[in-house]
């Protein structure tokens with residue numbers, strides 16, 4: 001069995017920590033990507049960052065997720081992206 005000296009151990013754990021950090025930053029950045037209103041799916045659903053319909057906003061839609069009060073939140077209709085809390089799209093359904 002090969003023993004691992006202190007230098008090798010630090011190299012291994014250091015590279016592991018760097019890899020985990022980079023992976024975490026990548027996941028966080030991906031989770032925070034905003035829906036582009038000009039994208040094909042958003043345009044098809046008429047998504048806008050400021051609702052034209054009084055009383056209907058992303059933050060009171062049944063498809064919204066994430067924390068109440070946040071300006072940008074995940075939406076089940078746009079997986080992996082966030083929408084404006086004050087936005088709207090034609091898939092809007094009142095939160096029960």
Ligand code: SF4
Pocket residue numbers: 047057058059061062063064075076077078083087088089090091092093
């Ligand atoms: S489905 Fe539409 S209205 Fe509802 S949270 Fe998502 S983008 Fe906003």
